[in-house]
Amino acid sequence: MAECLFCMIVAGKIPATLVHTDDEVVAFRDINPQAPVHVLVVPRAHYANVGEVAAADPALVGALVSAAKSIAAAEGHEGSGYRLIFNTGADAGQTVFHAHLHLLAGTGLRMTMA
Template identity: 55%
Template sequence: MSDCLFCRMVDGEIPADVVLRTDRVLAFRDINPQAPTHVLVIPQAHHATIGALAEADPALLGDVVAGAHAVARQEGLVTGDGAEPGYRLVANTGPQAGQTVHHVHLHVLGGRGLGWPPG
């Protein structure tokens, strides 16, 4: 989709601070971070919402979640020793949930305490 910001990042038309790229997933640092670690993980194929992706390609949704975990490990939020600091995944779906870019994306947040409820 030529008017989709994230599709343009996947295509290299818009620069991104990429932290992970696979054949199906792209992860890059958020330009307005809400935590010391704030990375967006997206499918390279365009899907507007997480529900649309779950219906169209559940395996790709699994790849996005696996990519988010790989980013968390890479960023030191998962150590494997049981003492990991942890991380939060956020998926905003629809305008009332705060989705502003209509291309599925998971926010990987960590590096500080994250309160509950989130807001």
């Protein structure tokens, strides 16, 4: 999709701090990090959300998670822990409608439910 922010990052039309690329996945640092390590892991192909990815290509969901695990290890957080988040839909906080996984790591990650 020509107007999709993440499609433009994947295509190299918008700069980003890339931390991982392969045939299926691109990962880059979030410009508004919510943790010491905050990386977005996106499929190269455009899907609006993870539900669409799972329906069309379940193995691609595994590729996103596998890439996140490798990035966490490279960032020194495989043993200490990291969080993976998919926001699906506006009510869940998704603001860019290209499927993406948030990898969060670092000190002080706690889950609070409102």
